Amino acid sequence: MKGKIVFITGASSGIGAGCAKRFAREGARLILNGRNTGKLSELNEQLKSEYKVDTLLLPFDVRDRAAAKSALDNLPEEWKAIDILVNNAGLVIGVDKEHEGNLDEWDIVIDTNIKSLLAMTRMVVPGMVERGRGQIINIGSIAGDAAYPGGSVYCATKAAVKSLTDGLRMDLVNTPLRVTLIKPGLVETNFSVVRFRGDKDKADNVYKGIHPLNGDDIAETVYFAASVPEYMQIAEMLVMPVHQASATVTYKKN
Numbered sequence: 408m409k410g411k412i413v414f415i416t417g418a419s420s421g422i423g424a425g426c427a428k429r430f431a432r433e434g435a436r437l438i439l440n441g442r443n444t445g446k447l448s449e450l451n452e453q454l455k456s457e458y459k460v461d462t463l464l465l466p467f468d469v470r471d472r473a474a475a476k477s478a479l480d481n482l483p484e485e486w487k488a489i490d491i492l493v494n495n496a497g498l499v500i501g502v503d504k505e506h507e508g509n510l511d512e513w514d515i516v517i518d519t520n521i522k523s524l525l526a527m528t529r530m531v532v533p534g535m536v537e538r539g540r541g542q543i544i545n546i547g548s549i550a551g552d553a554a555y556p557g558g559s560v561y562c563a564t565k566a567a568v569k570s571l572t573d574g575l576r577m578d579l580v581n582t583p584l585r586v587t588l589i590k591p592g593l594v595e596t597n598f599s600v601v602r603f604r605g606d607k608d609k610a611d612n613v614y615k616g617i618h619p620l621n622g623d624d625i626a627e628t629v630y631f632a633a634s635v636p637e638y639m640q641i642a643e644m645l646v647m648p649v650h651q652a653s654a655t656v657t658y659k660k661n
Contacts (some may be wrong), residue, residue, distance in 0.1 A: 616659030
């Protein structure tokens with residue numbers, strides 16, 4: 408992994424930050440994207456201090472296609488040959504019923520989870536094809552396997568990520584490129600805080616009584632998928648806490 412260029416979207420916290428640290432530990436060169444410039448800078452300082460890693464920060468909102476295109480078109484020459492794309496940026500807002508939700512919030516969720524992933528794929532993967540090497544790792548969710556109450560729009564976006572990942576793998580079957588989908592279950596990050604519109608108490612309640620995964624745990628699976636021999640392709644991984652059986656079936660101790 409030493410010297411490989413890894414581009415991670417949504418890298419400022421959670422799973423994205425975990426992936427940045429995991430790849431940094433192995434000597435990768437990191438292109439880090441995030442909306443929160445403060446957190447992105449803090450992570451960058453930590454990475455440089457602990458791992459002496461080469462980094463390039465791309466602080467833009469993945470929904471801003473013009474900003475994304477400008478950033479990628481203007482990458483310094485030594486950063487253009489991206490080896491691994493981790494499409495991690497994603498979110499959900501609210502637990503509203505489908506007939507009662509906020510359309511503007513749904514636009515944010517759909518644009519972030521689906522359209523931004525498509526845009527990053529379209530901008531980065533052609534270079535991989537041209538170079539004859541590369542891997543795309545999409546962060547999906549157990550929510551993409553089946554809908555649940557109050558989450559139909561989010562579940563639909565993650566089902567789309569599953570289909571887009573499978574379709575890309577088919578489109579690239581005649582190339583050496585690898586395409587991977589990682590589907591986390593309960594992971595304690597800032598995800599639930601955003602879902603509950605900043606209500607930390609409600610967010611914390613999601614994980615009470617169960618030992619959830621964290622961003623570093625998922626980063627281990629991402630790194631594993633990237634580190635297997637190049638003739639191997641980890642197509643899909645579903646990763647859950649031991650007391651979770653599906654998106655809606657869990658055992659929580661009182």
